[in-house]
Amino acid sequence: MSHTQKNKTQLLARVRRLKGQLEAVERQLEAEAPCAEVLNLVASIRGAANGLTLELIEGHMQEHVISPLSPGNETSAAGAEELMSVIRRYLK
Numbered sequence: 001m002s003h004t005q006k007n008k009t010q011l012l013a014r015v016r017r018l019k020g021q022l023e024a025v026e027r028q029l030e031a032e033a034p035c036a037e038v039l040n041l042v043a044s045i046r047g048a049a050n051g052l053t054l055e056l057i058e059g060h061m062q063e064h065v066i067s068p069l070s071p072g073n074e075t076s077a078a079g080a081e082e083l084m085s086v087i088r089r090y091l092k
Contacts (some may be wrong), residue, residue: 002058003059003060003062004059005055005064006059007055007059010055011052011055011056011062014048014052015052017048018045018049019050021041021044021048022044022045024041025038025041025042025045028041029064037087047073050091050092051091052086053091054088057084057087058084058087058088061080061083061084065080066080066081
């Protein structure tokens with residue numbers, strides 16, 4: 001079973017939150033809300049999209065990069081974990 005299938009409910013919840021946030025921006029723009037309010041909403045969308053991206057990348061790395069590594073290939077597994085650490089910091 002794929003990591004996206006295992007975490008389907010959680011991933012879909014994130015996508016639905018993003019959809020709601022985008023709709024809120026649309027409503028604010030239609031209502032001619034102050035630009036600072038719209039910018040704050042857009043910033044929250046960016047954070048939510050980064051969170052979704054991170055979750056998908058982590059799942060992919062765990063299932064398709066780290067797990068398939070055969071015993072004795074600890075260097076590659078450690079490298080993959082280091083990469084995930086860097087990606088986590090970058091996307092936050």
